[in-house]
Amino acid sequence: MVGEVQRSWSFLENLFIHSEEVKKELPQESIKFVGIDKDVKVILADGFKHQKALDFCIQPHILPGLEKVQEDLTVCEKALNEFMNAKRTAFPRFYFVSPADLLDILSNGNMPVKVMIHMPKIISALDTLELLEEGVRPFAKGMISSVGIEKVMFTRELKLIGKVEVYLQDVIDTMRNSLRDIAKKSLKLFAEKAKADWIVMDPAMVTLLINNAQWVLLCEGAFQNYAKDQKAVDKAYDKQCDDLTELIKMVQTDLSKPVRQKIMCLITMDAHSRDIIGILVREKVTRPDDFQWQTQLKGVFDSGRDDFVFRIADACLDYGYEYLGNGARLVITPLTDRIYVTATQALHLKMGCAPAGPAGTGKTESTKDLASALGKACYVFNCSDQMDYQGMAGIFKGLASSGSWGCFDEFNRLVPEVLSVCSVQFKSVTDAIREGRSRFSIQGDEVSLDPTCGAFITMNPGYLGRSELPEGLKALFRPITVVVPDLQLICENMLMAEGFVTAKMLAVKFTTLYFLCRDLLSKAAHYDWGLRAIKSVLVVAGVMKRAEPDLAESAVLLRALRDFNTPKIVADDSDIFFGLLGDLFPGIDVPRTRDMRFEGLILDAVKDAQLNPEPEFILKVVQLRELLEIRHCVFVMGPPGAGKSSTW
Numbered sequence: 001m002v003g004e005v006q007r008s009w010s011f012l013e014n015l016f017i018h019s020e021e022v023k024k025e026l027p028q029e030s031i032k033f034v035g036i037d038k039d040v041k042v043i044l045a046d047g048f049k050h051q052k053a054l055d056f057c058i059q060p061h062i063l064p065g066l067e068k069v070q071e072d073l074t075v076c077e078k079a080l081n082e083f084m085n086a087k088r089t090a091f092p093r094f095y096f097v098s099p100a101d102l103l104d105i106l107s108n109g110n111m112p113v114k115v116m117i118h119m120p121k122i123i124s125a126l127d128t129l130e131l132l133e134e135g136v137r138p139f140a141k142g143m144i145s146s147v148g149i150e151k152v153m154f155t156r157e158l159k160l161i162g163k164v165e166v167y168l169q170d171v172i173d174t175m176r177n178s179l180r181d182i183a184k185k186s187l188k189l190f191a192e193k194a195k196a197d198w199i200v201m202d203p204a205m206v207t208l209l210i211n212n213a214q215w216v217l218l219c220e221g222a223f224q225n226y227a228k229d230q231k232a233v234d235k236a237y238d239k240q241c242d243d244l245t246e247l248i249k250m251v252q253t254d255l256s257k258p259v260r261q262k263i264m265c266l267i268t269m270d271a272h273s274r275d276i277i278g279i280l281v282r283e284k285v286t287r288p289d290d291f292q293w294q295t296q297l298k299g300v301f302d303s304g305r306d307d308f309v310f311r312i313a314d315a316c317l318d319y320g321y322e323y324l325g326n327g328a329r330l331v332i333t334p335l336t337d338r339i340y341v342t343a344t345q346a347l348h349l350k351m352g353c354a355p356a357g358p359a360g361t362g363k364t365e366s367t368k369d370l371a372s373a374l375g376k377a378c379y380v381f382n383c384s385d386q387m388d389y390q391g392m393a394g395i396f397k398g399l400a401s402s403g404s405w406g407c408f409d410e411f412n413r414l415v416p417e418v419l420s421v422c423s424v425q426f427k428s429v430t431d432a433i434r435e436g437r438s439r440f441s442i443q444g445d446e447v448s449l450d451p452t453c454g455a456f457i458t459m460n461p462g463y464l465g466r467s468e469l470p471e472g473l474k475a476l477f478r479p480i481t482v483v484v485p486d487l488q489l490i491c492e493n494m495l496m497a498e499g500f501v502t503a504k505m506l507a508v509k510f511t512t513l514y515f516l517c518r519d520l521l522s523k524a525a526h527y528d529w530g531l532r533a534i535k536s537v538l539v540v541a542g543v544m545k546r547a548e549p550d551l552a553e554s555a556v557l558l559r560a561l562r563d564f565n566t567p568k569i570v571a572d573d574s575d576i577f578f579g580l581l582g583d584l585f586p587g588i589d590v591p592r593t594r595d596m597r598f599e600g601l602i603l604d605a606v607k608d609a610q611l612n613p614e615p616e617f618i619l620k621v622v623q624l625r626e627l628l629e630i631r632h633c634v635f636v637m638g639p640p641g642a643g644k645s646s647t648w
Helices: 002-016 020-025 027-049 053-057 062-090 092-096 099-107 112-122 164-189 195-199 204-225 232-251 257-282 334-348 363-373 389-402 416-434 487-497 503-520 531-547 553-568 571-584 596-608 615-628
Strands: 126-132 139-145 151-159 298-302 307-312 315-318 352-356 378-382 405-409 439-442 445-448 454-457 477-481
Touching: 002 020, 002 027, 002 062, 002 099, 020 027, 020 062, 020 099, 027 062, 062 092, 062 099, 062 164, 062 389, 062 445, 092 164, 092 389, 099 112, 112 126, 112 164, 126 151, 139 164, 151 164, 164 204, 164 307, 195 232, 195 257, 204 232, 204 257, 204 298, 232 257, 232 487, 257 487, 307 334, 315 334, 334 352, 334 363, 334 454, 334 477, 352 363, 363 378, 363 405, 378 389, 389 405, 389 416, 389 439, 389 445, 389 454, 416 439, 487 503, 487 531, 503 531, 503 553, 503 571, 531 553, 553 571, 553 615, 596 615
Parallel strands: 352 454, 352 477, 378 405, 405 454
Antiparallel strands: 126 139, 139 151, 298 307, 307 315, 439 445
């Protein structure tokens, strides 16, 4: 009991004694806590005086004193929880912030500079705001991204005044209004400026939005002109190919990191756009109401609403203007297109969406990428059997009130009792959206409703520790089965984005090698020949390509595949692996890239540690460094005495 009282007291002391915000909002409880604080300190001082636990516990006044203090602390905790819930209701994104962080935000609410450290928890892609210090409260001038390198200035400076929940909501409103104004301006400037100049002007998300809108105008313009010109769609295809080639040439030049990232995203999007127009030509599609065109995610500027919207089939979704930073985008394959159609139709029908399939097939990433395409905030929750119905109610309240999307990873890991309550909770959200309400009740609380919210649940069926979803919950989610992704198409698009001209042929070789390695090599536990492994090697190949632009592309890819797979290949498999490389890249023998300065430093370190400078040992240290450049975490594996710790 002493331990419980001490834990509660030490947690609440920081708030009721040191936080001015809590003192102001909960004056009676703060006064009461001063008395509790004195009582606890007396008990703890008594415990310090009696060093033996038995001598301390048998004193007649200790147990009644502890029980009274525990009861009083429970009252203070309850008042604090009600206070935090009131703040969460006022600013729904506080539902996604941990209680400790929320209390830190609230206690520093009068000093916005100290709140900036928590901004990534409010807006995922935001690192901090650029502030202009003037007087007690600063002005917010713009946003600095935590995803990639980017700074976006607000179209109107914002003074951070009022309570913390008020000015954080003002920040979100200003963010959306600024991005909307920038997008409208960019749409006008697209026709006036050269593409190379236009690309570097705006935030990455705005550039991708306008690029998509221009592709829609190109295709629908071709449909309109088809009656006069039978080759209109073919000409649109040729123009799209020319635009893509221009971007690939641009990415091969010396660019800054943020501009390179933006152009790589444009290549990824434009490669998909080219493939779609190719399908339209092949299928002889000449009308905008044809199914092949209707199933595409199309961004258009709706002059009636004076805003951007996305249309797909019979669904029309507003663009959300959530700041996304300057990060990578997913390669869109036919499977991704099908997921997009299913997910958007589910939202249109006021339902959730439930992608199911094996691990590594892109369920969560496709959901996040669709959110990025529509400018929506998407929070990913890793479900476990430790989550209870109250925690889930808090998440649903936050999603419904803030208009955000929630992606519940491995949803069927929740216990059946929680799943049963979840079906009631989510049904109250969907019913409120269908009825067009602005407020609704969930778990006994009335909260505001933003009808653009959405819920997605991903599942790995058939694994141990998974629950069967209740029938009532299944009825609220539209299912889709996600199968193995098209690795060759993904590989081709990513090679293109890295500046490879012969991407199609190299993608075939790359994926063939990985398929053969998976089938022919031993089943070592650390081998990974899937999508994640492919992506990391492609990034390395892009760096090598830019470092040696005159080297043949097949030689660059061979070097990347050899140098970054050799460290993980076990001795028994090395002959097979190098044999496969030789068959796929015949007659090519390119030396590995060596950093002689770094190898000299390794030799110095080896001598200092009084070790033997074996060439194999030095090579392993170099390989570890190379892997750490593309991996956040590396396993060093081998038998005892092989030099694992020394290498590290």
